[in-house]
Amino acid sequence: MNYPPQAHTGSRQTIDMNSGRDIIFLDRVDSTNTYLKNRPELWDRSFVTVVAAEQTGGRGRHTRKWHSKPGSDLTFSTLCIPPQSVHDPSPITVIAGLAAYRCLRRYCGKGLNLKWPNDILYGNKKLGGILCEMVVGKRGAAVIVGIGINVNSTDFPEEISSTATSLKTITGKEHDVRAVCGGILDELSSLMRDFRVPLDRGLLEEWTAASASIGRRVTFHLDGKEETGTIAGINPDGSLVLIGSTGAIIDSYKDEIFYKLE
Ligand code: BTN
Numbered sequence: 001m002n003y004p005p006q007a008h009t010g011s012r013q014t015i016d017m018n019s020g021r022d023i024i025f026l027d028r029v030d031s032t033n034t035y036l037k038n039r040p041e042l043w044d045r046s047f048v049t050v051v052a053a054e055q056t057g058g059r060g061r062h063t064r065k066w067h068s069k070p071g072s073d074l075t076f077s078t079l080c081i082p083p084q085s086v087h088d089p090s091p092i093t094v095i096a097g098l099a100a101y102r103c104l105r106r107y108c109g110k111g112l113n114l115k116w117p118n119d120i121l122y123g124n125k126k127l128g129g130i131l132c133e134m135v136v137g138k139r140g141a142a143v144i145v146g147i148g149i150n151v152n153s154t155d156f157p158e159e160i161s162s163t164a165t166s167l168k169t170i171t172g173k174e175h176d177v178r179a180v181c182g183g184i185l186d187e188l189s190s191l192m193r194d195f196r197v198p199l200d201r202g203l204l205e206e207w208t209a210a211s212a213s214i215g216r217r218v219t220f221h222l223d224g225k226e227e228t229g230t231i232a233g234i235n236p237d238g239s240l241v242l243i244g245s246t247g248a249i250i251d252s253y254k255d256e257i258f259y260k261l262e
Helices: 032-037 090-108 167-171 177-193 201-210
Strands: 023-029 049-055 074-080 112-115 119-122 125-137 140-149 217-222 225-234 240-244 249-253 257-259
Touching: 023 032, 032 049, 032 074, 032 125, 032 140, 049 177, 074 177, 090 112, 090 119, 090 125, 090 140, 090 167, 090 177, 090 201, 112 201, 140 177, 201 225, 217 240, 217 249, 225 249
Parallel strands: 023 049
Antiparallel strands: 049 074, 074 140, 112 119, 119 125, 125 140, 217 225, 217 257, 225 240, 240 249
């Protein structure tokens, strides 16, 4: 399905007076990622951010839907122009995960973890997700970093009710959605300032410590066949190192993996 560029209402202001950031607030939009994707005139505006109170067609990876409750949850996208060009969004997804982790840890502490490539979990329930998409503007490659965080939702559609959680569910109280957004943006802008590929060893160690992925058994697709293996680590380009069932190392894996419930 194509989302027409005009599918939004209520663009309120472009400079957030509190933070001085270049932020477009929308009351309603199909998807904040799609909004930026459809507007090449914004692709050279480094760190322009679109925040929507409501998304009517929120998207996740692999054409999955992203659900959020209007006015209660955080849905935003930021256009990042990396200081060093990238060929795919994988290393930026790692950075975006760390930005979200650093911010959300202040709200919910232990229990928060990252699942490669794009899930933000609390325990084994999904608190948020990241969708990074590339565009190429006049200043070169840019990555649209879309982040959705369940902030104040407490009831979810049936299909995700057993797998989703929110900051309110975890902490027992409501949180200011804009403050969560500002906190993630602060972390993202500081991480992006020093961004380079290969990613720094310190960041990889931080991601590894924050993640529940290392050592997890997964299924994945290789040469058209389904394989079983274990995640051994992440590479400095954001890809995975997997160990297949025969002990063979599969390096630089970037496709979909399925975590085995054990
Ligand atoms: C996933 O879990 O697969 C990624 C979910 C990403 C959702 C966010 S919400 C803001 C931005 N706009 C979208 O349509 N998707 C991302």
